[in-house]
Amino acid sequence: MPIAEDPEPRPSGHPKDGTDGKDPFADLVLDEEFVRGATVKEQAGRTRMLAARWQHTPPVDPGGRRSVNDGPRPKRRFARRPRPVDPWGNPRPRRAREWRTPLFVVLTVALVLAALNVDGLRSWYSTRFGDGSGSAAAPVRSVAPESGRPTTAPPPVDPAQPTVDRPWAGSPAENWPTGIEVFGPDPSTVTRIGVFGADQVAAQVELVKRYLAAANLDPRTVAGGRPEAALALLGPEDRAEAEKALATPSYDDDPLTWFSRFDARDAIPVGGVYRVQGSISVEGDGKRGVLVHTDFTYVYPLRPGPDAAGRAAAPKPSLSPRPPRDPAPGGNATAKPVGLVTPVADVPGDTWTTRTVVRRADTFRFYDPAKFSVERDRLYFQRHLSESGNSECGVYDGWYHPQFDQFAAAGAPNPDQSGPTSDPYDRRGELSTDGLCGTVSRS
Structure with a gap:
């Protein structure tokens, strides 16, 4: 663009100049057509200032900035990003990639999933690495808690001799839950019953669950220890009856009515994990109170204790229509068998084990505190029934006595x-409430 830094002086209008004394700009009209047709344009003041400065000090490209005169941007190879620079064009130091945070997230998710499905994790491990017996075990599908009374019996399972390494072999309880907490009505479905609000009824169900777990699933209780946690949840009268049964077990005062217990001299629990299946329901008692009904089957894997063989060979007691109230010989619970305080550790191997199956149907009543004198957060039994499979009949010493297949030939059958x-x-x-001593088709 041409620039007129110093235009020529205006003609003076003298005849010698060839203008005949006439001003050449007299007829000039500065309209839009004149402006658009001008060949010389005046630059802005800033443009002239920068042009004068750059004559002595040329500008420096700071880098990282592009203009329309720089041409197309160079293509990146393999989608790699260009190295970042600061506003002055200096390269920024590259940050080391943080790999620990994603790793911690993956490990946390894996641990949470494993905790939510312990049985599935155990089955996966057994399938991939075997079960310790040299052969891979088939995966086990978990069975959900019952939502109502079942209409069929569990399907038959391939008969297999259970061992210490595989205590659940051949049992339909292998895929049952291992805790009471998964049972019971959905808290969102619990409503007000009698004088108790929905939150109070839900708390009563949780109290019942705590007792059932302490009385039937606590490893110390099952191994023969004193069930202090379960006793602490009972009302005064029920607790007095349970303590009496523990102190002097007999036909009328049998601690097995309340708790699941094994004599470590005879049978030792394996693994410390037991299977359970059943249901819990809630209803009103007709007196502004609440009834909590429970019906559960507990399965206990056991290995022989030091006196198991001798007990199997000993003569069996002859059952009378109603045994005396006195404790059976050697049945005083004050003489503590081996392993009562500390459960005996498991011994891995192919030693044959067995299982005892106990079913309990209990009803707990929560009274209207305005009409009855009751202690808060204590349980009061309305009814309790129980029966056991694979436990010696006619013995009321406060323990379950299972039969082991390896010693079955040594003892005579009970007539x-x-x-x-x-x-x-x-x-x-x-x-069943007939009191007959029957046999079980499987354990």
């Missing part, structure tokens, strides 16, 4: 064991 053969895993019907 009074004339009851029907039943499946201890069949939960379709009600508990």
Whole structure:
């Protein structure tokens, strides 16, 4: 663009200049057509200032800035980003990639999933690496808690001899839950019953669950220890009866009515994990109170204790219609068997084990505190029934006494064991109250 830094002086209008004394700009009209047709344009003041400065000090490209005169941007190879620079064009130092945070997130998710499905993790491990017996075990599908009374018995399982390494072999309880906390009505479905609000009814159900776990699933209780946690949840009268049964067990005062216990001299629990299946329901008692009904089957894997073989070979007691109230010989619970305070550690291997199956149907009543004198956060039994499979009949010393297959030939059959053969895993019907000593089709 041409620039007129110093335009020529205006003509003076003298005849010698060839203008005849006439001003050449007299007829000039500065309209839009004149402006657009001008060949010389005046620059802005800033443009002239920068042009004068750059004559002595040329500008420096700071880098990282592009203009329309720089041409197209160079293509990146393999989608790599250009190295970042600061506003002055200096390269920024590259940050080391943080790899620990994603790793911690993955490990946390894996631990949470494993905790939510312990049985599935155990099955996956057994399938990939074996179960310790040299052969890979088939994966086990977890069975959900019951939502109501079942209409069929559990399907038959391939018969297999359980061992210390595989205590659940051949049992339909292998995929049952291992805790009471997964049972019970959905808290969102619990409503007000009698004088108790929905939150109070939900708390009563949780109290019942705590007792059932302490009385039937606590490893110390099952191994023969004193069930202090369960006793602490009972009302005064029920606790007095339970303590009496523990002190002097007999036919009328049998601690097995309340707790699941094994004599470590005879049978030792394996693994410290037991299977359970059943249901919990809630209803009103008709007196502004609440009834909590529970019906659970507990399965305990056991290995022989030091006196198991001798007990199997000993003569069996002859059952009478109603045993005396006195404790059976050696049944005083004050003489503590081996392993009562500290459960005996498991011994891995192929030692044959067995299982005892116990079913309990209990009803707990929560009274209207305005009409009855009751202690808060204590349980009061309305009814409790129980029966056991694979436990010696006619013995009321406060312990379950299972039969082990490796010692079965050493003992003579009990002539009074004339009851029907039943499946201890069949939960379709009600508990039997005939008192007959029968046999079980499987354990």
